Every structure is written in C-alpha cells, then in structure tokens.
Amino acid sequence: MYQINGYFEASTIKEAIDYLVGNENSQVIAGGTDVLIKTRERKSGYTDKDLVGIMRIPVLKGINLDDDGNILIGSTTTFTEVEEDEIIQRNIPSLAAACGSVGGPQIRNIGTIGGNVANGATSADSASTLFAMDAVICLEGPEGKREIPIKEFYLGPGKVAMNKGELMTHIKILKENFMCFKGHYIKFSQRKAMDIATLGCSIMVKTTGNKIDELKIAYGVAGPTPIRATEAEAIAKGMEITTENLDLIGEKCLENASARDSWRASKAFRQQLIRELPKRAIKIALGGGE
C-alpha cells in the first residue's frame, strides 16, 4: 500500500486545475515513475497526498505540428511515444534518442516527457535536448494560459516555475529552432539502461560547408539545473570545423558549467566529459561518426 490520502482522476484540464486549486494537499501524478517512488520512499512532501491523475486528459497526449510548423508535445506523452513518433523522428531525432535512453522499456512505456521536465532534475534525459532547442513550456492554471522559456522554467534542483494550481499542458518547439539543424544527444552513464546520466550533452548545429553557422550546446548534470554553454556557442559562430576549433569549443564549455562531485563521478571527470562530449556529438551529428 502506498501512503496516499486520496486519488482523483481528472478527465479535463479544468477538472484538474479546479481540484488543485481547491485542495491544498493535492499533488499531480502522471506516469508515476517519479511520484510513486518518492511516496514509496516516504520522502517528505510526497506522503499522505491527494493525488490528481492527469493521464486520462486526452488533450495532454500526443505530438502535433501547429499551423506555423512548430512542434507541440503533450505533457503526458510517454517516452516511448516520443521516441517512436514520426514527427519527432523526422525533425528532431536527438529528442527521440534522448527519450529512448531513459530507464528501461517499462519506465519508457509510462513515464512522461512532461514529468521529466516538471520534476526539475538536472539529469532528466529529455531536458538537455529541450534546452538546446529553446523549448517553451506551456502552462495552464486558474489565471489562464502562459508560456515560459525552458531556461526560465528551471529555478534550481527540483524547483520549477510552476505556481500552485498550474498544470504543464505542452512543450512547444519553435520551427526555427529545429529546422535546418542537425542534432545529437549523448548520455554518458555507467550502464546502458536503467541508469541516471553521469553527464548528458545535447547539441544542435547548423553548418554551411565546413563552417558553423549556429551551434547550441546543452548539458544535464553540469550544474544544478540543465544549462546552455552560451560562451562556447558565441565563439563557435562562423568557425571552421577543425580538430583545434572543436577543442577550443569544448574548453569554452567549462565557463558555463559548475560540475559537482558525487558518488557517480568526480568533478574532474565530469569536467573532462563537459569538454569531450560536445566534440563527439558535433561529429556524430554531422555524420562523422565516432
């Protein structure tokens, strides 16, 4: 038995928001691969809750292109659904790969991309790719709808800019942030499955010939939240793709990072990964292979 106070199954966004607003003790639950584990461990703030299930709200599920060609991912779309979706595979294969690197099949079949972002973990596999694409988080609450850039959404470890009563409805990826880009995500972990990233690196690159027009580098576990390596991105503009220049970019990435020591890896090792992974990812994204 889980130490849960009650359970409410919402069938519309409004029902969920009304319940969240009307009940101080409420907690949203989607796939449960995070919330239920914390409840099982009796983590403070996760016991005796009135859970609000949102998996049966149809509009929160699925992946669509809007009229402007932007990609809208429903918050309760599972990792398996993102990974196998045709729109994602065609336009942002790096996000398909990132979602495919989460846990194992059982977790991917029920864990959701919205939950991955909403729990505020720096290690979230989908988050670094969403950062690299400047994804927009679409929220709905008692005051109506609002949109917030993903880098403003993350406030700190486990803390996101979501107010009481708000629900994440979609993750929006603007067309200009994926069209003509090539991307790649590298999850560096001790095991190939059922593991949390020691470091995750996702890049998006646009090139003309052998020159970088635009480069976006995002990391998970290189700081308390996912981050962008903006310093490296700035110097990369217009650079020829050579081994020396890639080394320069890798070195520059450290300026935005604040890697930590943990039992998984030392700070020094993480810093080495911060230098190394974007170089590999750029080469792979451009078809160089590694």
Next chain:
Amino acid sequence: MLKTINCTINGKVMELQVDVRESLLDMLRNRLHLTGTKQGCGVGECGACAVLIDGQTLDSCIYLAVWADGKDVVTIEGLTGTDGSLSDLQQNFVDKGAIQCGFCTPGFVVSATALLDKKPNPTKAEIRRGLSGNLCRCTGYTKILDAVEATAEQRRNK
C-alpha cells in the same frame, strides 16, 4: 478509499473494488491471488512485477490499481494456455535453461512477449534493449537471450 474499476484480466472481464492506495501488483497478488507476478524492488527497477497492459510491458509495483480501469491486463498466468500448457516462449525458457531461481522469470517472459509482439524479428541488440528493464540476480542473462532468440526463429520457420 475504495473505488470500483472495470478491467479485463487474463481475458476475463472483471468488476473490482480496489483501494486507491493499492498498486496493481498488490491487487493481482492479494485480491486475485495471481501470485505468478513477483514483487522484487518495489520501485520499478527490477521488472519482476512486469505485466502487459494494453500490450505494453509495465511494472505493476509502480502502477496504481485504479489505473487499470478500462485496461486489458495480462499476467504471466494469462500467457499460459487454459490447459496449463506453456507458451512457446515459456517452453524455450525451460529448454534453454533460462531459469535458475525463477524469481525474475515471470517478468522476463512478460517483457519478452511484448518485445516479440512488437518486433517479431529482433536483432540481438534489440532483445537486450527490450529486456533491459528486467534484472536477473542469478545473472543468467545469456540463456534468457537465447530463449528469446530461439522463439523468434521458431516462429519464423512456422
């Protein structure tokens, strides 16, 4: 707090009273006495509790019983013939020696069943990936992979 749910379990349509605090695993084992599904870690790491829900492999220990409302649930008991005969995959687990202590076996058979339904001709890498959410603490993985591969091959030659 009790809630009434309607679901199909191993092909049988059921109306059940479940506690909202119960996991699907608790419900299967304690209410329906379907004890083939095992509790290992209880936090979705080991896969011993895997069941098929609408054809997908899921860990029933981190799946609330109320979520089964309207779903089609198949446990290890539902993969066996009504006369108790083993499925071809189960028979291959026996024939290949893919069972040591047997605790992880129901979960592996369930995940492998889902894998072969989705990918009838999996590569070795795909089999490993499809079973990556299941742990065998006897570490008898090679035989398990052999059993799945043999099943795929037999089905191809049928």
